[in-house]
Amino acid sequence: MSERHEPALVLAVGGGLAAVRTDAGEERIAKFAGRLDRRPVAGDRVQLLVEAEEGGRIDVIEPRTTELRRQQRMRSEGERAMKEQVLAVNAECVLIVASIADPPLRRGLIDRILVAAWRGGMEPLLAITKEDLAERADEDPEVVLADYRAIGVDGVVIDVRTAAGEDAVRALLAGRTAAVVGHSGVGKSTLVNALTAGGQVTGAIHELSGRGRHTTTTATWLDMPAGGALIDLPGIRSFSLAGITPNDLASAFGDIADASAGCRFSDCRHLGDDGCAVEALVEPARLASYRKLVNELETT
Numbered sequence: 001m002s003e004r005h006e007p008a009l010v011l012a013v014g015g016g017l018a019a020v021r022t023d024a025g026e027e028r029i030a031k032f033a034g035r036l037d038r039r040p041v042a043g044d045r046v047q048l049l050v051e052a053e054e055g056g057r058i059d060v061i062e063p064r065t066t067e068l069r070r071q072q073r074m075r076s077e078g079e080r081a082m083k084e085q086v087l088a089v090n091a092e093c094v095l096i097v098a099s100i101a102d103p104p105l106r107r108g109l110i111d112r113i114l115v116a117a118w119r120g121g122m123e124p125l126l127a128i129t130k131e132d133l134a135e136r137a138d139e140d141p142e143v144v145l146a147d148y149r150a151i152g153v154d155g156v157v158i159d160v161r162t163a164a165g166e167d168a169v170r171a172l173l174a175g176r177t178a179a180v181v182g183h184s185g186v187g188k189s190t191l192v193n194a195l196t197a198g199g200q201v202t203g204a205i206h207e208l209s210g211r212g213r214h215t216t217t218t219a220t221w222l223d224m225p226a227g228g229a230l231i232d233l234p235g236i237r238s239f240s241l242a243g244i245t246p247n248d249l250a251s252a253f254g255d256i257a258d259a260s261a262g263c264r265f266s267d268c269r270h271l272g273d274d275g276c277a278v279e280a281l282v283e284p285a286r287l288a289s290y291r292k293l294v295n296e297l298e299t300t
């Protein structure tokens with residue numbers, strides 16, 4: 001069999017190898033060419049050198065349309081050392097998944113992912129899961145949804161075990177590609193499996209990700225039967241904002257930006273400043289999220 005290059009999509013990466021699918025529909029486990037200047041990520045379009053019956057080598061990574069990135073603190077290298085991690089690429093949206101309970105909903109985490117999505121040029125969407133556990137929760141899921149809708153983030157409240165929830169998320173995604181992000185155990189994979197009919201987990205992915213019932217360890221691309229795709233990501237505990245400017249933050253809080261028109265001083269930071277109009281106009285939980293993030297920006 002002669003050597004040839006074929007365009008392909010990266011489905012999952014693990015252990016220095018990638019599960020890829022060629023545009024001809026063939027799945028292969030690929031090595032990385034030594035000269036690659038970055039690591040392939042789920043969602044990457046690549047040129048695959050097909051050299052044998054099986055396998056292949058990723059020789060070229062095509063330019064990316066979007067990147068979802070976060071900063072990671074490197075414990076081994078001291079408190080201040082940060083490393084950038086690319087979680088998923090070429091997604092059009094970021095589906096933020098948060099359960100209303102078990103684990104409890106954390107607005108701070110949602111807000112940070114929002115900022116990262118906007119910054120990376122993706123539309124953030126919100127799915128609040130485990131509606132069936134709402135009585136145990138501190139917050140009303142519909143109120144959470146309304147607060148985010150007020151800043152232009154579309155979302156749904158779902159019980160992942162009902163078809164109604166699946167339909168609502170499908171409508172939200174409208175056939176697009178979304179990176180699915182959130183804390184561990186919120187139900188990302190459960191939702192992804194429902195939307196991709198579960199049957200998409202094929203041999204190559206299985207080999208690399210060991211994908212099954214348990215916690216997700218590798219970003220994994222899965223097609224939705226009616227169009228679009230989901231990139232199921234491992235759960236994240238924290239989402240550092242290092243490298244994000246106050247301007248990035250302002251665009252993530254359009255409601256605060258609007259309300260600030262009434263502040264006495266144009267450089268008002270809305271942190272209890274004299275003549276601040278924001279406190280009276282913005283929902284307290286939103287303002288608290290904003291203040292927490294400003295604080296964090298100033299300490300990283």
Ligand SMILES: Nc1nc2c(ncn2[C@@H]2O[C@H](COP(=O)(O)OP(=O)(O)OP(=O)(O)O)[C@@H](O)[C@H]2O)c(=O)[nH]1
Nearest residue numbers: 130159160184185186187188189190215216234235
């Ligand atoms: N009660 C209830 N449980 C759910 C719902 N959705 C998912 N779960 C359960 O929540 C647990 C975690 O679900 P996963 O889908 O593995 O969560 P995940 O977000 O993919 O977790 P990581 O891969 O670790 O990030 C499983 O036991 C699911 O059965 C829901 O709507 N209601």
Ligand SMILES: [Mg+2]
Nearest residue numbers: 188189215216
């Ligand atoms: Mg998972």
Ligand SMILES: [Zn+2]
Nearest residue numbers: 263268270276
């Ligand atoms: Zn103000």
